[in-house]
Amino acid sequence: MAEFLYRLGQAAARRARTVLAVWIAVLAVAGIAFALFGGTLSSAISIPNTPTTQVTDRLQQELPEASGGTGSIVLQTENGSAFTAEQREAISALVEDAKALDGVENAVDPFATEAQREEQARQVADGQAQLDAGLQQIEAARAELDAGQEQLDAARAQVEAAGMLPMAAPQLDAQQAQLDAGRAELEAQAATAAEQAPQLEQAAALLNMAQEIRMVSEDGSTAVLTVVFEDTQMEIPQETKDAVVAVFEDAGIDGVTADFSTDITQGIPSIVGVGEVVGLVIAAIVLVVMLGTLIGAGLPLVTALIGVGIGALGALAFSGVVEMISVTPVLGLMLGLAVGIDYTLFIVNRHRRQLKNGFDLEESIGLANGTSGNAVVFAGATVLIALLALNISGIPFLGLMGTVGAACIAIAVLIAVTLTPALLKLVGMRILSKKERASISSATEDGTPAAAAAPVKPMSTVSALLTAVAAIAALLFIAVPALELRTGLPDGSSEPHDSTQYRAYSTLSEKFGEGQNGTLLVVAELPDEPTEAEATAAQAEIAQILFDQDGVSAVAPVGSSEDGSTVAFQVVPTEGPTSESTENLVHTLRDMSPLNGTYEIGVAGSASGNIDISDKLSDALPIYLGVVVGLSLLILILVFRSIYVPVIATLGFVLSYFAALGGVVAIYQWGWLAGVFNVESPGPILNFLPTILVGILFGLAMDYMLFIGSGMREAYAHGAPSRVAVVQGVRAGRSVVTAAAIIMVSVFGGFVFSHSAMIRPIGFALAFGVLLDAFVVRMLLIPALMHLAGDKAWWLPKWLDKILPDVDVEGASLERRHPHLHDAGAEQDAEGTDPVPAKR
Structure with missing residues (x-):
């Protein structure tokens, strides 16, 4: 791969204008596709079979x-x-x-509706009143019938006592028949009333249970x-x-x-707002400070903007044929901007360093693309795989978010290894400041060799132990609120x-x-x-x-x-x-x-x-987290040829993940610092945030681990003692990782102040997660744990060492195939030290 990227970089440099024109054409095609086929976005989220x-x-x-x-x-x-x-x-x-x-x-x-309800209530009340009156009448009539029966029975007894019963019997029987008919009619009325009573009682009960369901307020x-x-x-x-x-x-x-x-009316967030622009401005300032030239700072921004333009417009073009929630293209924009800037920065930084060491322009472009570009491809592949793995959750909208995010990552990688070399050729030596170009000219004329690097001393064991304990304790403390995590979807109260x-x-x-x-x-x-x-x-x-x-x-x-x-x-x-x-x-x-x-x-x-969506996402999270953690271990074992390094790197990712969730819960669920982060109504956390955070933060954490850990591995492989190699690796990667992390935090942080309640916690979670992972886990915790392990950090079973392929992430073999001889005639490594035969 490194050799291919080396040749690709040189080819792109030779045909710089053509490459630039092709990418601009792709951007135009994406814009036309959006104009022709773009549909509408939705804030409604659904999952089948709930x-x-x-x-x-x-x-x-x-x-x-x-x-x-x-x-x-x-x-x-x-x-x-x-x-x-x-x-x-x-x-x-x-x-x-x-x-x-x-x-x-x-x-x-x-x-x-209110009039109907009042009419129903009146009818039930009237019916109850009529029923009560009817029952009273029935009771009164029954009393009269009982009295009449008593009188008739008394009369019959008198007549019978007088021996006149045969003569009076017809008249008495007729009166008895009248009484019996009246009683039968009365019992029929009582039966009807008995049938009506439960129905009226049930109707009254239903009206009573529904009395709080009003269409017009009590005050009207x-x-x-x-x-x-x-x-x-x-x-x-x-x-x-x-x-x-x-x-x-x-x-x-x-x-x-x-x-x-x-x-x-569901608020569809705008793709770009004031906060996002502020984030880009901060990123530009970081680039200017790090690279020392406006052209150098502008180049990563240009490539990132072209990449996110293609990715976002391309995703929106499909919104007419697939159901796409509003967060999906915004997430692609977040990732495209952040990794687009960082990936180009990695290549530009390597190219600038090589130019200052006396490399020719095209030679440097090809070598930077084959070495740092190779690392970019590998890092991008880890993010891409983690995002595509969201499809295993079986949740369609989440899988689509992962696919769109992965597509934006893939575009960022392609632009980094093709458009970046082309632009580097077009800007030429202006990628360096005037002072840097003058320094190169002076060194070339004087034939002065590069200054030797300052001697490296390992950290003390005590400081390493204290650093590790403090970092772990801090991350666990920040993660405590995550134990109270409640997920849901934003409602009107969070708008x-x-x-x-x-x-x-x-x-x-x-x-x-x-x-x-x-x-x-x-x-x-x-x-x-x-x-x-x-x-x-x-x-x-x-x-x-x-x-x-x-x-x-x-x-x-x-x-x-x-x-x-x-x-x-x-x-x-x-x-x-x-x-x-x-x-x-x-x-x-x-x-x-x-x-x-x-x-x-x-x-x-x-x-x-x-609630169903939140439950299903919660059920899918442990499986997805397990897949990502397993993937992390496999990738890092392959890269670093070690068991210890992948384990601590993965555990560090888990710590930074839960610490990021803890920060989200504290601010967006509990309402801490609500005024600072514009949290108007604290409530449950966006239900798909914990899952999407796993994929994105994992990929970014692997990026930082790659650039810090590979420096340690390279120094150790070239003969440096294990604890010295730790310091050398940190020194070699800290500047670019620091800049990359600040840029990531700036870009993601810009979304913290989005107008959308769905976007804000995502932006904060990513920004806070990157901040913790880069500066606490990768810069402090990992070096401390590596120091404590010493040589055992690089132990790998012999049987596993034999079957693992040799993944040359940093392109060291490429540098050996395409060596650059300094005027002094000795090949030197990037730190200016004499090479030592590599050891396995």
Whole structure:
């Protein structure tokens, strides 16, 4: 590979303008493809075959009118007074307009619904009053009949005593028949009343359990208009949502504001914002400081921007044919910028060092591409494999994120090893500052050999031990909050406080209760095909069981199938959709099925769907983490030909990963330093963040381990004592790793201040994870542990040494095949020391 990249670099340098033109053409093609085929992004996340989707699929067959997704429009008077008659009429007219939209199943007029509910309550109250009056009349009539029977019995006894019974019998029998007929009619009325009593009682109970489900607030100043869509929640076309929003925005009502829930209006984050630009500026400053020239600093930025342009536009071009969530291209942008700058920096830094050592321009370009470029390809391959491995989770949107991220990494690598050599040829010696070029000229004229490197002394064992203990203790301490990690998806409460989604959420919470923002849909299966009375009784029984559960505020039947065997209930939790009590409620209800051993139930709804997604991602995380850790061990054993080094490097990655999660939990879940990081509403952590963080941080950690550890390996292989080799390796790689890490942190940190609640914690997790892994794990912990192990750090079983291929990551064999002879005639290594025969 090193030889191929050497020749590729030289070929690209010779045809520099052609290579540049090709990449610009590729960028143009990506832009045209986006313009022609790009679709819309979504913030809705779905996973097939979850309990929620299974219930939704069954509803589509049994009860299609209740299977569609819903969204809320919160209408509120500006002065806080009750709606006027004119405002109510205008809102009702807009409801009819919304009903007529394509893709809308129904739009519920809040005022008509409240009127119907009040009418139902009145009817039940009137029915109960009539029943009570009827029962009183029946009791009075029964008392009269009893009195008449007593009188008739007394008369019969008198007549019989007087011996006149045969003469009076016909008259007495007729009176008895009248009494019996009256009693029979009375008992029939009593039986009818007995049948009505349970039904009225059940109706009253259902109304009582549903009394917290209001469409108009108690003070009359706020109304909730519910839109029912034809498609399920996760499949509603954005065009349909936009049409609903347009109805209420274009026809504004005087004195009334309209805000839309996240189910209707979901904020799609912009690809680039102010924070991202600030991150790039900081990266540019780091490059200028490190490279000492604007041209040198600009070259990594140019290649990275071309790469992310191709990657992001290419990904967006596919958004018209695949379901793509809004985070996907933004993640590609993050990775493309960060690794694009770093990978080019590695090659440019090697090229500059070689030029200062007297290499010819094209010779240096080829050698830099074959050595550092080889390391870039290997490092990029580790990130790419880790991201592609996200597909093994079986979660489509996560696999797509990994694929897009991997594609952006692949583009960054290709640009680094083709476009970078071309640009280096075009800029020529200007990649060095004037002072550096003058220094080279003076050295060439004077024939002065390079100065010898300062002697290297290993660190003390005591300092190594203290450093290792302090680093591990610090990482474990920072990781403690990760034990309290709760995952979920952002809801309206996590949106910016000036957004319509947040206003809708907060208004609903204030006027109707938090649970109104995350209602659940519970579907029950009734045995056989019940009669109307049996169905009503079953509904009341099921509703009462649901209502009695902790965390339930209200329950109401919302529909049943034609045969009455499937019944749907709206269940309103006491707290919001991302609360722990709502999560517990969903699991509790599912565990209760079948209710009373009779009714099979299932739970659906947006809140339920988000809980299912979090659960499935949590289940997939340990498997994915195990795959990545195993991959890490294999790769590092191959590179460093050691058992100890891969183990401590992988454990270091695990520490930095959980420490990064701990920082995320402390800030975004607990609310620490909320003002600094613009966390307006702390809550559960984005449910796919822990998984995506594994893949990305693993790849970046391997990059830093490669550039630090390979220097140690190279020094040790060339005869340096193991503990001296540790210091030499750190010295050789620390400047480029420091710059690369600062650039990574700057780029990722720019996304911490994104307008999107989904992007901010991802940016922070990556920035904080890179910061800890580069400066604590790779710069402090690994060198300390390597020093403590001494020569044993490089132990490898002989049988394993024989079967492992020789992976020349740094391209040392390439340097031997293409040596550069200094004027003094002696080949020197990069540190200016005399070479020593390598040892295995």
